[in-house]
Amino acid sequence: MAARSPIAHRLAGLGLACVLGAASARAAGLWLEEILFNPAGPDLPLEFVEIRGQPNAVLPPHTCLVAVEGDAGGNPGTIQNVFDLSERRIGGNGFLLLLPKDSPLTPVAGATVLRHQGKDDGWGSGGSSDVGHRGEADQVEIENPSLTFFLIEAPERPEPGQDIDANDDGQPDGEVFAGWKVWDSVGVLDSDGLGDFAYGAVNFRRMDWPGNTAGAGGIVVSVPFTPGYLARRAHSAAPDANDWVASDHPQGEPPDWTVGAPQATWPAGYAAKPLDSPGGPNFGAPAVPGVLLAGTDGRIGLDEGGLGETYTLALNTPPAGTVRIRITPPPGVLAAEGDGPLTAPLEVDFTDTAPKTIRLEAANDLVLGPPVRRGEVTHEVAASDDPDYAPAETVIPAIELKVREDEFLLLNEFIRGTSAGETAPPPFVELRGTPGVRIESAWLAVVEGDPAGGAGVIVAAWNLDGVTLGSNGLWLLTAPGFPASPGNPTVVYEDPRLDGAASPLLGEARALLLLHTAGPLIEGRDYDAGDNGVLEQLPEDTAWLDSVGWESEAVPDAVRFAEVTLHQDGRAPDAALRLPGDDRPGKSSAWLAGMLEPDGEGGWRFDPANSDSGLPPGTQPTPGAPNNLAPVFTGLTPISGVIGDPTNPPLRFRIEDPEGSFDPATLRAHSDRPEVVPDEGLRLSPDGEGGWLLEIEPVGVGRATIELTVGDSVATGIAQIPYAASDPGRPGAIWLLGASDGSTAIPIDEDWMWVADDENETIRLYSRHASGLPVQAVDFTEFLDLRDIENGDPREVDIEASTRLGNRLFWIGSHSHANIGESRTNRSRLFATDLVGEGPEATLVYVGRYDYLKQDLVAWDHENRHGLGPDYFGLAASVAEDVLPKAPDGSGWSIEGLAMMPGSTNGAYVAFRAPIVPPPRRAYALIVPVLNFAELAVSNGPQGSAVFGDPIQLDLYGRGIRSLEGDDGGYLIVAGPAGPAPTRYPNDFRLYTWSGLPGDPPEERAADLSGLNPEGIVGLPPRPWTADTKVQLVSDNGQWVFYGDGVRAKDLPYAAWKKCRVDTVRL
Structure with a gap:
């Protein structure tokens, strides 16, 4: 049952009664149409609020939905939730729907939907809320009963925590409430009873004790439950109990929701009715007459001369007759119905609810306006047979329109002048725009950037209003006497101020500005009062078309006014040009600049040594002609x-x-x-x-x-x-370009070979028959954990030898000191790679390494594991600090030979250039078998992992081993001095053959190695080996001076100038 409390009379006095009387569904006003604030289970994300009003009406500032506390324990009258709906628009169907984050509801078409989608849950709060919600203590849910909902218009937005009932007596009072215009209100009281209050025009209160002892103003509706859902019936508007439906909470889950059970619904006849129209009429009520605008969010962008954009208009209810709507676009924009003719304004007749497509296009007028012009497409009912769509009462939203100018005007090229004195070319500024365009309200200006000259002062300005560009789209500002070519359509403007030392283009820190403005721009006036780079004194209608400036180190405190500022190695450039075809204003990547030099034919070109790297050498300025980059x-x-x-x-x-x-x-x-x-x-x-x-x-x-x-x-x-x-030196060689210190090679077939250089870790693939650069190069530095660093780069591994086992290729560093006797830990590397692919497409893939072979060898000798006596070979002494690796007496240390042992797939011979052993006589070259070599090289194992066999000492007449290659059929050895350079016998290079067996002596061959510095054997020649058998040898030419300039090959500035030779010799 319902009763009117005496408090209702006070509420009427506060302005409620005048707005809550009976009204039609589309009359001006606002109503709380539907609220779910306490669903079964968690409140979120199922809460929602629906508001009804005049279709398409914009809500006044500070229109708010407010939830006010009613619990005695929570300070009755305290504002808990505020939804700021200022200037929100009611949907074309007459409804505005508020939804929290992740709401599962599907709104009715035509409603305005405000959905929170920010990072916070629920409704969000404060600046994080997309729906303008603020909750007390930043709560993100709507307050639960007891509470009252107010839909108000206020002088200022209410804030959570404000109190509209300072005395907690159920009577709204105070300055906050006094200023409210209350459009609608409804309250809900829970079962707590005495001390709780509801302040609505209609309030739902428990009929049982103690809930029935709670205080309530307005109309009181007694119910046996606490509502969590409220809704109006049939577009009702009066503050009457029969206008409302209340239920404890909906049944089921959306979209298959219904009103609650009969015992928990008032009136009970609404129990189990479908809740299937969020954002639309409740319980099957008729649609509200209104105009639906769809296909846009209220904003449309058009390209002048483009294909246009579309949206739709429709009536929300069938009209009684014809409704004519007038569409009025701004100047320069035309409208059409569907594919019909374009016109302005456009009138469209509606006789039913079918949507009609409206097409907008911006005409191409060959007039240069601002880059973007803004306007509105307005809608109004021009005539109507249906009073529900009366012209004066029907609101239709306007569309914000942004038209992007199709015509353009840009800064294209300029010469400031040069440092070449009297022979300098005349300065000029060239603009480029749409051919044939007429310029309206545009200015070209030079603005000072040097504070000493008055930063922000316009040095010179030219009014372009009324200029019409020719067929090439160029306008040229130049000094008198420009040699115009016959038939050249460039529009030329001559200004004598550009000629001479006072030219406005010659300042060291200035900018060219191209502005769309009616002006005027006054020369000598300071447009930057704060010298902060902001020209705040420009006319209000100013739009920037383009800008480019320049500066030099001569003005260290220059103020920049252009979007692009150019400089060339600390100097202001002589000239600059826009890249041909690049029409982007204000982009530095669109410009190329530099200094000028005479071209030797009476003209000028950009100096390649003092210009942007992207400027092709030979490029010239082209005043009065299209920009052109040299080939x-x-x-x-x-x-x-x-x-x-x-x-x-x-x-x-x-x-x-x-x-x-x-x-x-x-x-x-x-x-x-x-x-x-x-x-x-x-x-x-x-x-x-x-x-x-x-x-x-x-x-x-x-x-x-x-x-x-x-x-x-x-x-x-x-x-x-x-x-x-x-000079070729010894004839017949081929030359490997890219590396001068060739040290070892492995052929992959008859035509291609991998070659290592002892100055780096890059292994290169070369032809075996022709001079040239490598066709492949693989750098293994990153895999080798090189920790000895010099000037930020790892020192070299000093790769000196290699061998092959199937498609696995092994590479070994010298394990030596530097030439000055200092330790070089990076050289203690043995690593393995796998060969992938064939011929010139082949590559190498890293497999693994071992870093402790040097330490293992020294320990093997020192601990007499070879049985010849401790330190028999003096290896510990050879690796001592300050011992030169290439000591002429053979006391140093350097591994330079490597080959698999005969008959083995795991063991390998490691051969030494030095030491020559044993000390002190030093007569033999040393070979140490590493029995687990193939496994060791990929093991990444700890120190002490190497297993050695019995050492081999070869009599090479005091020479060390510089390269070793062999198989089961025998071995080739390049022997040479342990010292740094060959001299005469026996300190020269010799080629030997050897069986590979420890007890067999090597045989010296008669091969002529004069003029060579052989470091690597390029594979084994076919057998039998005779005096005429040919073998390829790679030389280390890093110390050679090739070009008569005193510069060693390894120190040359270009990789392709470095080279080493490969020679074919007879045994």
Whole structure:
């Protein structure tokens, strides 16, 4: 049953009665339509609030939904929840729906849906809430009973914690409540009873004791349960008990929800009714007349001259007759119904609820406006046969429109001047825009960036209003006397101020600004009052079209005003140009800048040594003509050759022209040192694959620069190639470019070989028959745990020997000191790689390593494990600090030979250049068998893992072993002095053959090794071995001076100038 409390009269006096009277479904007003605040189980994410109002109406500022505490123990009258709905729009169907995070509800089409999606749960609170919710103590749920919901409009937003019942007497009072305009209110009291209060126009209270002792204002509805769900019936509006449905909580789960059981529902006849229309009419009530706008979030962006965008309009209820809606876009935008003709304004007739598609397009007008212009597409009912859609009462949202200008105008190129004095080219500024465009309200200005000259002062300004660009889209500002070409459509504006030392472009820290504004821009005025880089004094209508500035170290405190600031090695650049085809304003990557130099033909070009690296050499400024980059040579690198070498490698390169117009007939090659290589020794030819070949035939020793040139219709591309030529020395060699200290090699077939260099850990794949660069290179530095660092880089492993077992390739460092006798721990590396692939596509894959072979060998000798006596070979003395590894007396230490033992797949011979053993006589070369070598090399094992066999001492006439290769059929040995350089017998290089058996002596061969520094045998030749058998040897040429410049090969500046030789000799 329902009763009116005396408190209702007080509420009426506070302004409630005037707004809660009977009203139609679409009348202006706001109603609490449906609230679920205490569902069965957890409240979240099932809570929701539904508000009804005039379709599409915008809520006034400080319109809020407020939940007020009613529990005696919680300070009745305290605000618990506030939902700030300021300037939110009611949906076209007349409803606004509030949903918490992760709500499972599916809203009715046409409603405005505010859904919290932020990081906090529930409704969020404060700045984290997407729905404007604030909870007391940042709670993210709606307060549970006892409480009262108010839908209000207030002078200021209420805050959680404020009290509307300071006396806790059930009477709203105080300044906070006094300012409220209450649109609707409803309260719920729980079973606590005395001391609880509800403040609504309608309040639900328990009919049993003690709940029935709670205080309530307005109309009191007695029910045998505590509601957790409230809803209005049939678009009701009055503060009447019969306008409401209450239930303890819904039954089932969404979307199959129903009102609660009869004993927990009031009126009971609404029990089990479907709850299937969140954001729409309750319990099957009719739809609210309104206009639905869909297909947009209220904002549309258009590209001028583009394909346009669409949205839809529809009536929410069938009209009684025809409703005509007028669509009015802003100037320059047209509208159409579907695929119909474009017009403005557009009128569309609606006779049913079917949506109609509206198409918007922005016309291309060849007029330059601001980059983006904004406006609104407005909607209004122009005529209606249905009073529910009366023109004066029907609200339809406008659409915010953003039109992106299709026409453009950019800074394109400029010359400030040069440091070349009187011969400098005249300064200019070039703009580029849409061909044929008429410019409206635009200015070009130069602004000062030097505080000493008044940062922010406009030095010069030019009004571009009314300028119409020609067919090439160029406008040129220049000094008088610009030599215009006949028929050139460039619009030229001459200003004598650009000529001379007072040119506004010559400042060391200035900026060019291209602005869309009606202006005026006044020369000499300071537009940056704070010298902070913000031109706050520019006219309010200013839009930036483009900007670029320059600065130098001469103005260390320069103020920047441009989006792009250019400088060249601390100097202001002479000139800059925009990349052809790059129409992005304000992007530094769109610009190339540099200093200018005479081109030798009366013109000017960018100096490659003092310009951006992306500027192709030979590029010239092109005032009054489209920007053009010179053709670019790609693939060129420094290279070297050998006089008389028929296999000197050619250079392969390509020519790329951004404009695609280079002329192959203009391709030329020129040498600046004809005594090294004359022009006739430079041969250019197509490579058959779209590229080019440069073959070089040198005639003298030395360095040269080879210059390639190729032209297009505007510029000549230039490339310079550092070149060096050497004498062949002993004839017949091929030369491996890229490394000069070749130390060991392993062939993979008749045509290709892997070669190591003792200066680094990169193993390279070379041809066995022709000079050239490697076709593959694999760097193993990262795998070897090299901890001896110099200047930030690991010192070398000093790879000196290698051997092969199937497709597993083993590499060993010298394990020696540096040449000055200092310890070098990185050299104590033995590692294994696997061969993958064939021929020139082959590569190597790291497998494992061992780091303690040196320590194991010293311990083996010191502990007399060979049975010849402790320290018989003096290995401990050889590795002592300060002992030179290449001591001429053979007392040093260096491993330089490695080969698998005959008949073994695990053991290997490790051979020494030094020491020559035994001390003090030092007559024999030492070989130590490592019986578990193949396993050891991949083991990553601890010190002491090596297992040694009986040592072998070979009589090589005092020489050490510089390379060792062999198999079951015999071995080849390169023998040489233990010292640093060969002299005369016996301190020279000799080639030996040996059976591989410990008791057999080696046999010296008659091979001529003069002119060589052999360090590696490139595989074993076929048997039988006779005096005519040929073998390839790789030499270490790191100490050689190839080019008559006094520079050792290993110290040369370019990898391709470093090289070592491979010779084929007879046994």
